[in-house]
Amino acid sequence: MRAAITADYLKRLPAGPAEIWDTKLSGLMVRVRESGRAYWTVVLGRGAGGKETLGRVDLVTPAEARSLAQQILGQASKDKALGENPREARRRRRAKGKAGTLRDFLAKKYAPWAEANRKTGDETVARVTAAFGDAILKKPIHEITTFGLEQWRTGRRRAGVVDTTINRDLDALRGVLSKAVEWGVVTEHPMRQVRRAKTDVIGRVRYLSSDEERRLRDALAARDESRRDGRRRFNDWRAERGYKALPDFGAYADHLVPIVVLALNTGLRRGELLGLHWSDVDLVACRLTVRGASAKSGLTRHIPLNDEAVRVLRAWQPCSGSDVLVFPGPSGEAMTTLKTAWSKLATAAGLKAFTFHDLRHTFASKLVQAGVDLNTVRELLGHADIRMTLRYAHLAPEHTAAAVAKLVQA
Numbered sequence: 001m002r003a004a005i006t007a008d009y010l011k012r013l014p015a016g017p018a019e020i021w022d023t024k025l026s027g028l029m030v031r032v033r034e035s036g037r038a039y040w041t042v043v044l045g046r047g048a049g050g051k052e053t054l055g056r057v058d059l060v061t062p063a064e065a066r067s068l069a070q071q072i073l074g075q076a077s078k079d080k081a082l083g084e085n086p087r088e089a090r091r092r093r094r095a096k097g098k099a100g101t102l103r104d105f106l107a108k109k110y111a112p113w114a115e116a117n118r119k120t121g122d123e124t125v126a127r128v129t130a131a132f133g134d135a136i137l138k139k140p141i142h143e144i145t146t147f148g149l150e151q152w153r154t155g156r157r158r159a160g161v162v163d164t165t166i167n168r169d170l171d172a173l174r175g176v177l178s179k180a181v182e183w184g185v186v187t188e189h190p191m192r193q194v195r196r197a198k199t200d201v202i203g204r205v206r207y208l209s210s211d212e213e214r215r216l217r218d219a220l221a222a223r224d225e226s227r228r229d230g231r232r233r234f235n236d237w238r239a240e241r242g243y244k245a246l247p248d249f250g251a252y253a254d255h256l257v258p259i260v261v262l263a264l265n266t267g268l269r270r271g272e273l274l275g276l277h278w279s280d281v282d283l284v285a286c287r288l289t290v291r292g293a294s295a296k297s298g299l300t301r302h303i304p305l306n307d308e309a310v311r312v313l314r315a316w317q318p319c320s321g322s323d324v325l326v327f328p329g330p331s332g333e334a335m336t337t338l339k340t341a342w343s344k345l346a347t348a349a350g351l352k353a354f355t356f357h358d359l360r361h362t363f364a365s366k367l368v369q370a371g372v373d374l375n376t377v378r379e380l381l382g383h384a385d386i387r388m389t390l391r392y393a394h395l396a397p398e399h400t401a402a403a404v405a406k407l408v409q410a
Contacts (some may be wrong), residue, residue: 005030013038022062028069031055042069042075082354102144102176103129110176119293123174130158131169141180144190153197162198170196182213203390206358207365212351213264219349221259227253251315252402255327256341258316260359267363267381269296274335276326278317286310290382297384318370340385361392368395 002021003009005028013020016173032038033188040054050228054060054068100108104123114121129137136144136152149170155165173191180186208216228249235245252258268276275294283290283305292300305313313326322328329335342356361380368375376394378389 005062005329007062010038010062013057022066022315025066025069027073028066033324040065040069042072044073058237085388100140100185101138102132105180106137109185110179113179119298124175125305127169127172128176132173141177142146142186142188142191144177146191149191149194163199167196167199185232189240205361205395208351208358210356212349212354213362215349216260216345216351218347220260223345223348224253224257230322238267248313250319252319254314254334255320256338256345258312259327259338261312261347263356264363265306266303267360268303268358269382270338271296274327275336277324278320278322278326279324281313281326283310283314295382297382299384301382302378303380364389364392365395368392371396 001014001018001025004024005020005022010030013030013032015262016036016038016150018032018035020030020032022028023028027043030038030043030044031041033069038057040057040060042052042054044050044052052072054065057065060068073383095245106128111121111125120125130151140149153166153170156169157163168189174194175188177186177190182188231246231249262268263273266288269408272290272294274308276290280289280291286303286305288303288304290301292298292372295301316326320328321330325332325334327335338356346354364377364381367380369372374389374393375386377392381389381402383389
């Protein structure tokens with residue numbers, strides 16, 4: 001049906017469903033739905049990407065509808081001349097107008113979702129917020145460019161930040177922006193052409209030498225004895241004043257000795273240790289279970305406990321003060337850090353450039369040096385990819401030596 005659509009005509013529209021094409025502007029029509037609601041609609045033309053709804057006829061006048069339709073049709077002609085789909089181009093322009101800044105997207109959309117659905121969601125938000133300054137955070141998402149991020153990378157390198165850290169920062173931002181694309185906030189990924197810097201995937205493997213391990217164990221014993229001596233002297237002081245004595249420590253003065261010894265014998269990550277529950281420890285079958293919920297890979301794994309690990313856990317259990325967490329905090333809650341205690345211990349042991357995570361490297365390195373195959377080491381460490389475990393391959397030189405020896409003809 002065709003008609004010169006006027007305000008009066010709109011008062012006597014036919015029953016729906018119906019389409020009334022405007023005789024004054026080609027491509028403009030009124031669509032009447034079965035419900036009786038009527039909408040201005042512009043058709044972009046064959047092959048141009050369909051229709052666009054402009055609004056209800058009781059809210060948009062014929063003159064306003066024709067003016068808006070002319071703008072859309074004109075832009076569609078330009079888009080088509082440039083080889084673009086007009087509807088997709090229009091959708092991109094609308095998305096850009098609604099995208100907002102990266103900071104807004106992080107706070108209002110990504111953070112609430114990540115904290116509810118990702119184990120490290122709050123860490124990702126904190127990392128992106130800390131790593132990318134206002135030059136990036138205050139930009140509308142669709143204005144984040146490859147050049148802008150390369151400028152950011154250059155500034156970070158000049159500030160002495162290593163490429164592995166920069167790559168982690170970019171990976172965190174990439175994950176955030178992937179959600180922006182998935183949720184329709186932007187139509188194209190702003191980091192589509194941003195590449196990670198090439199780094200040494202084998203990386204640094206720092207592990208304890210025999211002498212360093214001896215010094216570490218000596219420092220643990222000395223620390224434990226120092227705390228016991230401090231408790232005895234404090235109780236003497238209290239007794240002199242008629243105060244009730246505090247209870248003596250049990251097998252261990254606090255959590256540090258069992259945590260370090262267990263790390264050396266299981267290779268658990270710090271977070272896995274601090275999140276360990278007694279229900280995950282089987283001292284009869286001599287194994288512990290790392291639940292997927294607390295594992296970095298998200299996969300559950302079972303780790304056999306050797307004699308030292310079993311002995312330490314049995315001695316620590318009555319000292320822990322918890323039936324739930326193996327290593328509870330002062331108020332029974334899960335601990336979140338060992339930074340201060342570990343730093344003092346490492347200094348006392350004379351360990352240089354050695355982190356708590358390096359206890360995990362020590363566990364893996366000793367296994368490889370003892371002849372354990374890399375795939376078994378991978379399973380024990382909970383690596384999802386064997387490439388992560390290959391960093392320890394050089395510690396089994398007999399394998400490569402045997403391979404090269406085959407070149408020598410008998």
